[in-house]
Amino acid sequence: MDLVAILAIQVVYAIASLALISVGLAIIFGMMRVINLAHGEFLMLGGYAAIVATSHGINIWLSMLVVAPIVVGLIGVIVERMIIRFLYGRMIDTMLATWGLSLFLVGLTTAIFGNTTVGISAPLGSLQIGAYRTSAYTLFVIAVAVVVLGAIFAAMRGTRFGLIARGTMQNANMAAALGVNPPWVYAVTFGIGAALSGLAGAVLAPVSGVFPTIGVAYVAKSFITVIGGGAAILSGTVSASVLFGTINQIATFATTPVFGEVALLAAAIVLIRLLPQGITGRFFRRGM
């Protein structure tokens, strides 16, 4: 029984971490149709921001939950202003540009921090469930994912900016005619997407450590989740994370991590074959 409980926590954790690493990409891709190949590097920068801030004496929670998203969000806005804004509507060109950006960021962080793994110990200690123990930090990651998804839902549904952002993404010309400034909306939305990636990278840093090329480990999974989820940002990310996270974690537990990854990828291929528009292309179509 306690093994079932611990396994359930692992599965929910896998879902939560998939949703966390994908949601920033989902916003940037879902709302602006920009394929951001530097997404993994935004996560990596979030991890470094948190670790550097912690080592300079800032409280670990503050550096993960506040410093990292702000730093990466600002980087996101700068990137949008300097590179992305010239390339809207040119999907292949944005892919090339963000891929170049990804290589640049990997090189830059390698030059600054060196190519070794750095990390911080996970706070919060451990948790006893029957005869088993697990890290209490796992539960914290799950909580962060829930709060982040809830906040995005509330912001898009309930705030004026959410309405303007959704309107701009739907029809930029019409929004401009109604007095909205689309470039400003794009920049802020891109910044928010980047900030969420930074937050995810920071929250996962104590679990996986950080090194300049860690983005590669994240980027494929986040793309699979976003594509598998389809057009709707929230319901797409959540439903794809639930599907892939469960499959991955149960296969990993039953066999080995290798087959866990294989199972995830196989599920993604089957899904895209059956639902080319992603899960939300057929189900939850009215979701956000």
Added chain:
Amino acid sequence: MNIHRRTFLKSTLAAAAAGAFSSAAHADDPIGVASIHDLSGGLDIYGKPMVDALTLAVEEANGSGGLLGRQIKLIEYDTQSNMQLYTQFAQQAALKDKVAVVHGGITSASREVIRPVLDRFKTLYFYNTQYEGGVCDRNNFDTGVTPAQTVEKLVPYAMKKWGKKVYVVAADYNYGQITSQWVKKYVLENGGEVPSIDFFPLDVTNFGPTISKIQAAKPDFVWSALVGGAHISFYRQWAAAGMRSSIPMASTTFAVGNEHIVLSPEECNGMLICYNYFQDLKNPVNEAFVGKFHTRFGADYPNITELAMGTYQGFRLWAEAVKKAGSIDRMKVIEALESGISIDAPSGKVTIDPPTHHCILDVHIAEVSDKKLKVLEDFAQQKPADTAAVCNLIKNPNDNQQYVIKI
């Protein structure tokens, strides 16, 4: 670019003339020694100290007049943790630089990439990393320790201390696959059991399900043969789940990449390891060596690793053989090495074992303790018995393969 007939002729002639001059090798030309190691990418935690040690060894040799009256030129290649570059650079070292010897390769995968290349182009090859054993190749010398020298000692030590049920986690390539079989063999021989061996690709960072699985299996201790930067998160997650205090750990790879300095003491204290070299070994040769190393690379150098010492000793053994042979000719040097060359190294006496081309050397069991490695027990002059059981290059000089353990 415009190429005029006259400039083209001029440059071609100049190149031809330069070629003619350089091909006549002068006796006072430096001797080329190639270093092929990962200085960037995920494996640089291992490669950097190795190249530093090799640099020091070459500088020492040059400072005392070089070899055979010639200076030594170290030609460094950075393979960037990329297997394709190993092939490319091994070819360059052999064909373009025409080096006398190649020191290099870190993972067993990289060794198996460059070994055939250097065989084909008849260039002497030293692999200086502790590894899974069994390589049998006359062109190749392996100066690192193998399972019969380390695992064979550490398994009974750890089983006596902690118990008989051992759960193995290992990196998913030839090193982890073969080493975990050796661990299993010695555990079974000592009357223990191995409920499971789990393999992980080098980029896995989420070990949550595995940690639950280990708890379900209730082993007395865990054996880690994990490799590289990403796998460090296993130790973090293990400690974060509160497991370090309840299930102890032994390893054939931990601390080789200075993991004990990267992690906090709470994450790895008490782990048992077994290698040929530890920086704190108490002997005059080592104390002098550590002093020199710190003068050269700074007193704040984190730790001189097992692999760094392997590389240093590998170069010294080669240099000793060149002196004895009076030549850098490949076959003459191999024959000199096969006479059982021996050096007084910082790790103690190191001797080439002629039939296997491996080394007879001291090993030590140590415990991780507050970012230091505390030596607990010494075993003098261990033979590479695993490779010796299957490989005899004196009897079969044309043997060329890696023998793999079968259980």
